[in-house]
Amino acid sequence: MQFIEANGASIPAIGLGTWELRGRSCARLVEQALRLGYRHIDTAQVYENEREVGEGLRASRVRRDDVFVTTKVWTTHYGPNDLERSTKESLTKLRLFEVDLLLLHWPNPQVPLSETLGALAHVKQLGMARHIGVSNFTVALIDEAVAACPEPLVCNQVEYHPYLDQTKVKDACARHGMAVVAYSPVARGRIRGDETLTRIGLAHGKTVAQICLRWLVQQNVAAIPRTSKIERLSENIDIFDFALSEEEMGEISAMGSAKGRLTDYAFAPKWD
16 A cells, blocks of 8 residues: 655555445445455545444454544534534544544535634544545635644545546645545546546556556545445555556546536535
8 A cells, every 4th residue: 555645644545435335335345445455444424324434444353553534524513612523423433532534524605714624623632633634625725724724734635537637726735735635536437438548458457447546646646436346445456566657647637627527516616
């Protein structure tokens, strides 16, 4: 496993995203992923599966200190008291004393950002999170958040795949020593049959999904592909035995545009 270093955090480059995973199947996937060598598990309050993620973590028998666990605070809990209370509830469900990374899931213009970041930093100072960060923040909001937060922010988790150009967000994070963590890194399966990715995959004996994940990792971006199929777990982590050429990296990057976003939430902010 490779790691992305950012403001004191070492984030495993490939993790398991758990959005839409529920019940026993969620616990089994987390357990199996950890036994296969995954060391980064991503969940969120709004996913309603923190309890099952915790069950999978314990069932795997992997040492707690060896696993990087991320959860995200939902937007309705951004008031100082609510943020602390909801974090305690997440830890209770996960049955952990602390998470490795606690993120604000989306910007919420209804609560002053400085107030929310103060509460997030306080939760870290109380020992409930080793590191803190944000998710789905624009360039302008990244700059505002870093200036307002009394503790270092280690990442911005965003949608990122070959069809979406995130150069501006990546550059903003780099300016502040923050990592980018990519969700939907294989574009929710839309990469199947892509001619460019298929051709590059054939040259390396890899699948199109592996090409996408390798493209992200070579940019020093962590990726958290979600899968509901145990057989896909081995495929997604098997990307550390080859490298894409500069030409191949450029070819894949050229596929992206600012209009390549798949996430379509009514509450999502406008992106720079």
